[in-house]
Amino acid sequence: MLSVPEEEKPRLFRAYIPPRIDFLIRAIVPLKNSGKDWNLSDVLTEALEDWLNKAENRALIERHNLEQALREKMVSEEKSE
Template identity: 55%
Template sequence: MSEKKELRGYVSPELNRLFRAVVALKDKNLSDTIAEALEDWLNKPENQELIKKHNLGK
């Protein structure tokens, strides 16, 4: 298992409530779901373009 780092941020109370509710309804792990959301965001074409442009790949 790879080392994991803590990431902090702030969201609105409504987004927090909805996210936690859906994660619980799907019986998923909160941290894994946040990581999945971040990966999806990073895979957007505009973000992939920046990653490639600045050689930020894995």
């Protein structure tokens, strides 16, 4: 299962979404603020993690060794700092 470590620096991710999804997300986020201050970035991160964890996407990640490529990229970035 893929998850994003808390210490990672977030990256800007832009996308266009249908107005109905925009409306519902912006309406739900304030209602969900119980125990955690949710924001749009939290919602989108959770949605993208769920999408990446779908069986067909997990199969692609495994088939193309993307987890290993990600680890190598992170190690390379740490060394260059």
